[in-house]
Amino acid sequence: MQEGHQTAREDLILEISHVTKIFPGVRALDDVGFTLRRGEIHALIGENGAGKSTFIKVLTGVHQPDSGTILLNGQQVRMTDPLVARRLGIAAIYQHLAAYPHLSVAENIFMGNEQLRPPGFISWRNTRRRAARLLQSLGSSIDPAAQMGELSVAQQQIVEIAKALSQDASVLIMDEPTAALSLTESEELYSIVRGLKAKGTSVILISHRFEDIFSLADRVTVLRDARYIGTWDIDEADSALLVNHMVGRSIDRFFPQKTADIGEELLKVSGLGRTGFFQDVSFSLHAGEILGLTGLVGAGRTEVVEAITGVTRPDYGTITLMGQQVRFTRPGEALGRGLALMPEDRQKQGLLLPWSIRDNVSLPMLDSCRKHRLLSQAHINRMGSHAIEQLAIKARSGLDTADSLSGGNQQKVVLGKLLSSSARVMVMDEPTKGVDVGSKAAIYQIMCDLAAQGFGILMVSSEMPEVMAMCDRAVIMRQGRVSTILDRADFTPEGILRASMPLERKEETPA
Amino acid sequence: AEEPIKIGVVYKQTGNPFFEAAVRGFEEASQELGFEFIHNGPADSSNEGQIQIIEGFIQQEVDAIAISANDAAGVVSVLQTAMDKGIKVISWDSKVLAEGRNLNIDPSVAQNIGRVQVEEIAAQIGGEGQIAVLSAAATHDNQNTWIKYMKEELEKPEYDKIELVTVVYGDDLTDKSYQEMQGLINSYPDLKGVISPTTVGVAAAAVAIKDAGLSGKIKLTGLGLPSEMADFLADRTCEGMYLWNPIDLGYVAAYASVAMVKGEITGAAGESFEAGHLGVREISDAGDGGTFTIVGDPFRFTPENIEEWKNVY
């Protein structure tokens, strides 16, 4: 049907031009253009923070653009709020789960699109029945009456997909839908998306997984630093080209050379388990070593490191830190014994956003900032400046508040907090999640330096290149258990992926 | 010209019609005597609120403070500082402990208040049967005094066949008093009569009795506001109740205050003062270390006379 690159106007369902979106202090979209053809699957890619999600939110009326036009079927439309977009036939699955944890699955699917019966009351029977049918069509057997908050991340993601499908939209937007899915679940989704395409639905797909893009997309558009970079037909693009465009430079020196020697055992975990979260987790970490802990989202990695560092308490197993068996009741205790945790969610767990850099950095070490029993501002200042210097944090001064920083610099502040303590073992949960390229490289460099100084680093990561380039060994988890531990020499993308993919569950396939 | 005498009137609670009526008594007296007065009460009938008001009056350099106290002991200290500054202190309606006042104006002799209510209920129930008392709070001094005299009165042989089964407390809250009354009805099927020596309690009891369809079957008396109880007297849920005249109470308190400010009396037992159209009042020993005078006997409201009173207070 498609003939060459030139697309006739009437073939375009969406035509977006010159869209700019400004948040206080940040330009999230800068003069972005984009076209979507009828019945095509169009991938949208870019580094973290490139503006993809913002672009989607502008399209669906969650955000109002500051300038630019949106043509739908050749007609200019104004997405003044999400309901307008929905009425115009645009449905979206957002990246961050937009679920209502306290409500049932069925209700989550039909919230805002209620199944009514005369005289306008909600029909719960229809709601449940239609929800069950939708979920079945996705190959899932999630109980529509189950409470959303009690589902796993993957299951919630499937519900979100069902929700988008329930709207019978002509344009379907998916922001990283496969991030939490198993291989079969992904395959299931692929076939559904292809089916939709066959029915004439146009799809915008955002994904960091190249498998998704190459097996589904017709065209691919790259965003970088809030700008539109270009659009390619899928057969004229390859991953090297796309990565170069995403990053904006060639990336062979992206990961630093790791030189540290592996020393004595610092941390040993054996038979660790926490009811309902993970089981039988055993591994050890040595001085100078970077140990990867990888798997899919929801595999339980965060739960493991939180149990080790005292955020939660494990139900079984032992933890040995520098030769001594330990069991912490809170992170502060672990920190005092030389075990530091850099949490996954820097905004909620890592930082006091309204506080300045220096106050954040000095928080764990306040007791050492005292003079005559009172806090010494000079000392705190020094700590802040030291962190800024050591970690090359981009800020005017230590007095800048944490929420005024970009993601990468925020992450460095969190790191600065750990460095100001006297820890020997660093546990970093997704240290480069949502961090821009430059900061990413800097964080890798810091990690290597730390390893060289004899630190032991346990890094939780979902990004395979990162694991492969940085880690000496990798613990791979699936569904709350360690599936295998690989040495650097044995790293292969296929091997890691295979070890991460959930084993298929019998009851997850429809009868 | 000489500064006019200034009196600060403190009552238990703003918005209570009983005290609005008492203020009218002060008004009457001020027209006759030409003094100034300011009046105020806390929103929540608290002791702390009254202290605030008293301190405000001291600040305004009143010559006398006339108070109906929420807590007889709780305002003593602040009133003593007032007296140290030469301010005369008269308590009325609800007394202040002796060391915090120059004179107390009792609406009536406490013993009489207790007695008449027992007589009334005895007459209504025909001299025999179970009765109960629905009081305000267990912490209210005047209530407890009256109940003490009621019990003393009930000791008399003519009341042998009357049994006081219990005293319950409605905390001067309408809905709580109603609940307590309902509890009495349920728990004592043979209950013949109720005495409620509090305006809130007696009104709530009347509602509860009427709601239960027991008007006339359970007799009710107590101290009630005519305006509030008018309907219940009219329909004979309550056949007779008592209250003193708050207007007279304010009136006498005003005259006593002025006499004291002018130095005509000091508040010592044996003195007497002229209380306008109500005549001469003798001051006598109150038995609590202080002195008092009374306004008159409690007035009996009946279905017959309620019409003329219900719009007065």
Place this chain on the structure above:
Amino acid sequence: MASVTGKLPAFLRRREWLLAILVLLTYFLFNAQRPDNYTFPKLLNQTRVYMVDVGFMALGMLLVLILGDIDISVAATAALSATVMGVSYRGGEGLPFWAAVLLMLLTGLACGLFNGLLVIRFKELFPMIITLSTLTLYRGIAYIILKDQSAGSFPAWYAKDLGYGSLPLMGLEVPIMLLCLLAVLPFYYLWLHRTASGRRLFAAGTNLTASRYSGLHTDRIKLTAFAMNGLFAAIGGFFLTSRTGSVKYTIGTGFEMQAIAVAVLGGASTSGGRGSVAGLLLALVLLTALKNGLMLLYNDAFILNLSVGLLLILVVLIPNLFQALADRRRILRQRMQLAK
């Protein structure tokens, strides 16, 4: 011009300045109305009525509010502590007075600790709900202890000199009670704003999770704040009792709301992380000036409450509106730059 209007809200956003202006406005307004009664020395004398007991309770409440929690059992705690003091002193026949006071402080501490324990043990429950039930419980215990009686006959220096005495200072008669409060404030200020533990309190209130991940002993911080709140409530009860001269179980009813109002007016937020000693002091002064002035002008308790309510809402609302305006203007400015 844009810069002037842009700066004004930033200036007003400092709660302390806003309060200071309001204090002056209130003072001069009422002073003009009542030049002989509403004077500085007389107002100073009134501070013992409006500032001290509520002030101490607000000092405790501030700690809890900084944490983002709330404690509505403070007045009941004060009542129970005062009850314990009154009953153990027994008009001179019981414990020596100092021991009774000590017992009182311990009672306050214990009540606060109990609240704190419940709060950290049952994180699913809101402190508001927990302290709602302990409020009834504490006052109920006071009721069981004291029944319908009042306890009093305290030593004269307490009930008279402390409660109503003043010291001549620079030609002014300053209530001794006020001096007590003012003497505590510098230490409290230093502790809250200048020590590590004060800083940790703010941290925990700003983001409890992040503070825990940063190694703070958040449970202990909460427990301490609630315990200290109980202690301050007892101190508030101590000063209140010195004015009433006797204790009933109803003492201080409703003071919890006053304490919250003072702390919030002073810049604390019930969502946590904010609060200042200077603001609290200014709020106390403002309320004293306002309440006393209204008392003189209107002699009406309800008008007084109404004004306090209005003040509370306006002082919180106005900066919010300015903030919203400033945000909108900022985006507009960026948009204008974009157009160029």
Place this chain on the structure above:
Amino acid sequence: MSTRQFKPLRLGRLLRNRELGLTLVLLALIGLIGLRNPAFATPGNLQFILGDTSILIVLALGMMCVLLVGSIDISVPAVMALSAMTAGIVMKNNLVQADTQVLVDGALTAATVKTSTPLPLLLLLAAGVGAACGLLNGLLIAYGRVLPIVATLGSQYILYGLSHLISGGQAIYRKDMSDAFIQFTRGNVLGFNSKVLIMLAAFLVLMAFINYTRYGRRLYAVGSNAEAARMSGINTRAVTLSAHTIMGLLAGLAGMLYASHDNKVTQDMAMGYEMYVIAACVIGGVSVTGGVGKITGVALGALTIGVINNGLTMLRLTGNSEFWKKAIQGAVILIAIITNVYIKRAHERRVLRERRL
């Protein structure tokens, strides 16, 4: 689809059904108190408790809406006072007395008939005033971004002050009330007190609204995840606003019930009542953080409070000390909510244990 997986879930739902648990607690309470004072557990008294608790239930229903969206309202009693006072003043000013004769026990008897503004109009007026107060609270909270506790603490002071101002310090008494108004909460229909019927009506309307309309479900959506609600096009501010307006409206109505029941409107009416209302919701399983709560739970929670209050009255009558009442009340509420926590925790543990790893 294997049914094997579904079964334990259904059982779990039955076990965690807090309405069931609450009913059991309620029955146990009634039994225990009834043992001490047999007059307590009589049908008559239980019906009385139901009637007496009706007002609390009506208010708790409104409070539930507010709590669902993650807000709170402590100005409830002040709203009640202002609404009832407004309507009361109108009623008092339009009161007409007429002496007539009515048939009592077959004999003509002299009686006074009091009429005034029609009752429906008065109810409308009170509900309107209440709704306006609620709207104001909602505006402050949703649009003025004032924290709910602060906003409603302030408005409590203000509204009580206003009801004092408009009343000029005069309370409204039975003599100022029309017969229709006095009878409003006293009529018996089908053996039920009309308070109960009004409460049931409010309950059913609100149940239909909350459980069966899209607008009602938005209360849950906003409280459960405001960000998600915003993204799916729900105007979260408007929802918060309407929750507060509903609360205000119900408070206005409850104010009238309260006034008719008490035969009295004072300017400090119902002071402190908000605590019972909130406690009823919390015992009934409403989360103060929003998004969780069932309407039947709330009704049961309010009934529990009603039973405790009445039960304490009845217990005392059998010789227990008046002075223990308050402490017991506090302790019972505390125990009730803590028991709730343990039940919920046990359920969570069970869910975790049932997870497949």
